[in-house]
Amino acid sequence: MKNFEPEIVAFCCHYCAYTAADMAGSKRLSYPPNVKIIRVPCTGKVDALHMMRAFEKGADGVYVAGCLEGDCHFKNGNTRAGQRVAYVQKILEDLGIEPQRLEMIMMSAGMGERFARTAFEFTEKIRELGPCPVKPIKK
């Protein structure tokens, strides 16, 4: 599995993680290109359905990146997202898919380094796990 390049989707909150990702860019911090970002106004908007959809479409890993605890622009959207992530992790587990493929991560807008490090660590973690057992059947 050395050559395995995981597909990773990151749902990022506009106010923090997305900004942090931009900041990682402006600092030219390198992280694996496997991570692709979808911007949301708040992680509280990320539905369990969206996370599942990413796996259905072929993601090997998904993470939801929101503001630090207590820092949500909408009070508690990030904690709601965290609860939802835990719920979907349970579904994945029931389906025999490693729940670690889904994660909730928190960071502030200023944490460009953390964004890059997280992207790196998450990618490595998924690389360890190998391809998601539900890769869609290529037509």
Place this chain on the structure above:
Amino acid sequence: MQTLKNIEHDRMTGLKVLVIGGGVGGIRAALDLAESRRNVILIDTSYSIGGLMTRLDRTFPTNNCDLCTVSPHLSESSRQVYLDLKPMTRLETLTGEAGQFKATLVTEPRYIDMEKCTACGECYKQFPGAVRFTPGLDPRAPTCMRYPQATPYAFSIDMDKVTDIKALQKVCKADAILAQDQQQTAVVDVASVVLSMGAELFAPAVLEHFGGGRFDNVVTTLEYERIMSASGPFQGDLVRVSDRKRPKKVAWIQCVGSRGINKGDVPYCSSACCMISLKEAMVTKERFAENIETTIFYMDMRTFGKDYELYLDRAKNDYGIRMIRSRPHSIVEEAGTKNLAITYALEDETLQKTEEFDMVVLSVGFRVPGSSVDLARRIGVDLNAHDFIRADHFNPVVTSRPGVYVCGVAQSPKDIPETMVQASAAAGMAASNLPAAVDLPETELDFVPEKDVSGQAPRIGVFICDCGLEIGGVVDVGKMVEFSKAQPQVVVAKAVGYGCSSESMLLIEEAVKGNDLNRVVIGGCSPRTHETKFQDLLRRSGLNKYLVEIVNLRDQNTWTHMNQPKEALDKSFHLLSAGISGVAKNRPLMDQTLPMSRNALVIGGGVTGMTAALQLADQGVKVYLVEKNSTLGGLAKSIRRTIEGEDVGLFMARLAEQVSVHKNIMVLTDTIIVDHSGVPGRFKTGLQTGLRMNYMQVDHGVTIFAVGALPNRPDAYGLGIHQGIVTQLELDAVMEDHPEKIKAMSQVVMIQCAGSREPENPNCSRVCCQAAVKNALRMKTLNPDLEIFILYRDIRTYGFYEDYYRQARNMGVHFIRFSLDNKPEVWIENDRISVFTEDGILGRKIQFEPDCLALSTGMKADDETTEDLAMMFHLPRTGDHFFLEDHVKLRPVDMSVRGIFIAGTARSPKTIPESITEAHAAACRAQALLAKKEINLGAAVAKVDGTKCAACLICVRACPFSIPFINEDGYSQIDPAQCRGCGVCAAECPAKAIQLLAFEDDQIMAKVDGLFGGLN
């Protein structure tokens, strides 16, 4: 920048404010004025704006990347309709008087047509000598501009160095080089002027004992910033100049050129340098290597700003930065290694020490450049003893010439937050010479009517920007265009060079119209900075602005994966595919708006609250000024004189009188805030007044928090036990009311940091050092024979207060240092006060028996009040219970909730003039918001499909703002005017009856699908 000429034309009518200097202060002032619908001309002698801050790597105390924090301001400046930016321009003369000045502006030739220049960098590549770019240490030309998002986005040519103008013109594909460009002079009517020229940094080359600029590895703090910067000479790698090797031992030397001892020094304190060095040392450890040994040589550690003391503690305790209290007198370079030997003496040791370092950073302070002195003389504003602009003692942004205001380092040395505060304050003051904001006409950009695209199949245009080499240098734009063309529903795909240049924007606009496109994808940089720009483009093209999707190819792809071009290209395909399939689902949306309430609520009737209220009321804003005590005045009422000798009582009485009789101010004393609701621009707050607690509700568009702080009265050093032990505040009153008591004294001891900088109150109270010096000086005047001992930890007489500190020393006031772990002790025996302290220099305990012991107790936050308000208004506070501003650096008077501002000691301890400045700043920021007729709430609001709703109440319960309710028809209803757009309800709705507009499920799903589909 699209219509510089047109703007020029439009702006010839109506009064303007002239802002001089395009650093952060000038930009802030100009933006504040423009936001409050005042016409502004921002001039700078340089060819692009940004000033010193754009050259810093990161700023303290957040250690954020400077570029990232400042760039939104820069791009905003080019968008503002009211803002006219004139680089390479100086003010020659200023005649007339406030309200009707005539300003003569001289613009130097740029030899480049900014309309045409795309900043491709070709000219610089070919003629590096003649095309201007970053000065200083930078040996390479990253994008040939000082920083990546330069404003204006164009080069300039140094014609003196051009040998063959034809050849130069030839390399320019945009045909932007104007060989015949000439100096231009214009006379404009301006109502007021804001001076924000900033200052230079001291060049230490004159200092022989520090190498006189000859040693490779001795750099200034600014040069060190450039070395660490990603856009710097070593691409952000920390190495020594001499051998390009990572240093293992770096030393900083403070006060180089400041607090004058040496040749070429100035006597004042440059205020910002201590924090800069601490930051550099911390970033060194954080970013490069934990084990790089960092040492700071200093005299007094002046971390007096908000939460700066905590920063110092972190530097010492968490990062292990070595702090040595000493002023080294020389640096010697070792011949072979080019290492540097520093010789220094410790205060409690007689022997000198010599230590070797790999690199030495000289912490240089601010200097007034000759050009500023000339300018001041030309326009007739007075300078102070140090050639800074002389400012009013109570209102530091007011100069000697009415109608001319000053901010930032041009007034006194300071750091960025204080510059931002002064900038806003100056802008507010400057605006008062113009018609009141509420009377100004609204100016709207004209857009063509929107086409109805509903029911049409998506016709998508994809435009890909190369952003110079930023995108195009990493991935092949052509391949991306080809890829996009192959995607379903894509009608046009094009490369557009610099997508955000006016030329490219025009090209896109034409393509949209010509191909009858109804959806647009822009592949470029971050939507965070550029979405609005392209949304405007769509509106000009007759499309709803929500039909565009920005694909972040630069910040989140080519910048981060520049070393993996193949992978970056593959990722860009994914991202484009997601953007294309996403945009197909975009729908035209209407922004939600609410009419703005033009009232202001000012909480706190101290000096800050009154000043802010008055400023707003003068601008025609109806102000409710709420004070919980029965009289106005607050803490400042108990201060008698300022250090400059001004009568505070008189000033306060006048201020209170002005406020009380103002027809636009309703003063509510004995009044408590009891409830709060609403959205920025339409707040509703409940007040209860008097002992009967009569209730009333007020509508207001903005709120200013000026609740102040409390004088600290720590249970320390016998305070409250003996009548001879007093606070500085009490001493101030004694001197004023009973000078004879002072005359009868023979010895006075003062203890600094009483109850501050200690674990229970870790921050510095900022005002106490100058208060002690002030009182000492005044006592010495009253009683020259009086012996005064000031026991201190660090003397923090920042800026020009240093003059008073020096004066006190000269007058024989004794300063004795102590440390936190060896604090003075106070005994009372037979009604006599005894103070014991360890004298570091003598190395033994000494005892005083003073007639009076004055404690510098500073201030602490009014925990109960700030807590109450923070809960009601949902605002954050700091660990020591002050209110926490939205951005400690760039938005010091804005709170995290829009429309709520903070000023004065409710934010952090500060002096009366500083509080007044903040009050003006907050009022100015408030005014900018009030100048809008409507509050734009964006389009991202939740919408309920009543036919699907099961009225389960989940949205009602989950909404963080309690907006949804079940209506009479039995389904959930969400008021778009109140919805904040987080989407929590949409994500939790079990019936999928709620959608968050602009982020609807099908849009998000389409993006997910796009990321994985359409490839191969």
Place this chain on the structure above:
Amino acid sequence: MITAEQKPLEEIIAYIEPYDRIFLVGCNECVTVCAAGGRKEVGLLASALRLNSMKQGKTIEIKEITLERQCDPEYVEELASDINRTDAVLSMACGCGVQTLAGRYKEMPIFPAVNTLFMGASESQGIWAERCRGCGDCLLGITGGICPVARCSKSLFNGPCGGTCSGKCEISPEVDCAWCLIWERLKALGMEKRYEELMEAKDWRPSGGGGPRKIVRKDLVL
């Protein structure tokens, strides 16, 4: 409201294992409100089932539909047009819905995807608690509005058993002792005396003891 919760995925997967085309049918009434079988849960379960089949290397076709109310024949009729294009139906409604479907589409295998639990009330967001057992002879009028049938672990009619501890039931400290609640409530209402009235043995016929129950409103019958 009827409350339900989703069955373990394993069980659902086992039901539909033999089929390739599944109709996943939600209900927009009670099960939506208790977040067990509304549109959102239908979507989630469909997604999970698809993931599972992909994992097996199988393609499965799931059609998602959420009916206004699965226990009314008219709404159930909505499935008629497409039912032939499916191999099995998975219902996310309560038992009433499943049976209504089974009654209407007799040829079609119908499986439940949720366990129907009880008639409950929402205590707070995400928490539902049993409140009524439909015993057909409501005595809330004399027990202070708190039902001993549904809320006492032993359905006692004459007072708490000896196991009450700090107002909680002996079976779990999470469960309130219904009789403590009743007693407090009676006291608050000044109706303590009521307690000592003997409650005679209950007639269980209306609660199902007399066989399956039915309500016939003659005036409404067409």
Place this chain on the structure above:
Amino acid sequence: MMLRKKLTQGEFAVLVELNIPKGVDISELVTHVRHLKSRIDAVVIPDMDGGVMRMSALGGGAVIRREGFEPVIHIYGRDRNRMAIQGDVLAAQALGIQNLIVVQGDAMANSDHPAAKTVDDLNELDLLSMVQSLQKGLDLAGFDLKGKPAFFTGCQVQPIRDDKHLLEEYEKAKEKIAAGAQFIVVPPVFDIPAYTQILNKFKSLKVPVIATVFMLKNVGMARYISINDPGSGLSDELIGRIRKAKDRETECVHIAAEMIRSLKGVAQGVKISAVGWEDRLPAILDCAGL
């Protein structure tokens, strides 16, 4: 049951003070009052208290009456002369308002019309006599009225500062009763034993005494009252209780409810002043077991 009947028969009455809008939008007022349906005995409507201009109590009273509640309106001499007041009082009766409380007008210090001219033609005792006179069918000039009004008229006591002041207010109340006051409204005290003593003192005047329960809303307000009104008996413990509460607003509701409960046996009725927190009144009543 009518307020008069209830009070005179010795039954516990619950009065709620509601603010009238500054403006003509009465929707909030009506919504709030509807939530109190059949839970309270009367609605007390102050008239431009604090000197803040708003819809008159007379108008507000008519609105409340229309909603099926029994209004009690304030009358005072600060803003109107004897002509205006008599006219309004007659109008009130015609609109179905049968209860009055004669109050002292608040000072204009924090008024939104500080420049307004104050009238002060009649004082509290004058007003009470005026009502008496009108009830007899004569106006203040002695002319006959066409039809006599009948009111249930109360008076108000000023906040009690200390024992001496209590005696003064007691004497004044005595005079007011002599002038025709039929019940007394006593301002709030947060220390129940102390309040009980005060209420008992007034009870000796043999007219129904109504205690006031004042809604604390936050720490700042409680602190203000405790500092500026030493007679209020608002202790640091009470402030601390609000401060320490997890949900401060709920705690404030509990405090008010507790006060109502402890006053039940002491006073003849309570007037709940929740101004600004009208939406929490049902919760307060629930919590107080009313």
Place this chain on the structure above:
Amino acid sequence: MKTESKLERILASGNLAVTSECGPPRGARPEKVREKAALLKDHVDAVNVTDNQTAMVRMSSWAAGVIIKQMGMDPILQMVTRDRNRLAMQSDIIGAYSLGINTMLCLSGDHPKFGDHATAKSVYDLDSVQLVRMVQKMRDEGKFQGGADIDCPPKMFVGAASNPFAEPFDLRVSRLAKKIKAGADFVQTQCIFNLDKFEKFMEMVCDRGLNEKVYLLAGITPMKSAGMAKYMKNKVPGMDVPDEVIKRLEGVSKAEQPEEGIKIAVESIQRLKEVKGVHGFHIMAIEWEEKVPQIVEKAGLFPRPAVENL
């Protein structure tokens, strides 16, 4: 005399009654019953035979009762409403009576959750009060619960349980009154460790005159160890074990603790003998039946009065 119950006769005679209990075996060996009962013979007036105690299956209580009866002792048939509906209970009652059992105790029973058949459906057709009422009606009116006449009604001496310590405390007396109202002739209480509280309870009982309407047997349980005391305090619902009791047990060595426990039980009986309304003692020596005679003797309750002599 309502019945032929020995317990009734002793109580009616004004003597302090003594009862104890015997849990039937989890199997079909009658000798197990005999062994246990033999330990109590002569020292108690009647023996409670528990009914699927702690929701674990055991030999049915009426069968074990019959075995005890055959030994010449007097069983008290315990019956819980958890496992049988009104039909089954009534049939068991007349069956037991026909075999000579004339005293019973009506209970609701521990919840199945605590037993070894946690998945069983609990019946609870009636609750304990309704059961008391039903038995009383069978005896006094000669009617089944459904209303039909009984040919030879069972003359049962009906008992109920009372826990003076369970919460809410202010309901305890009312609850007792309700059971009396339903027809309870005698009441056995939960084990009493907190004597002060019990005395308070009894005061309230007497205040209402309930002591005149019912015979109350105070529950006594000797503690084997401090550990057992702590367990009862913390784990057994409705049990009130004051800290002093635990401390007193902890105050002696482990080996001496059983002796101390018995001492406490004896002292309790001595003290409660004086309490108004206490008509006897119900000694529940859980798995420690062999100590019952000793307690009875030390408490001065031995010898037991002979019924014939009354």
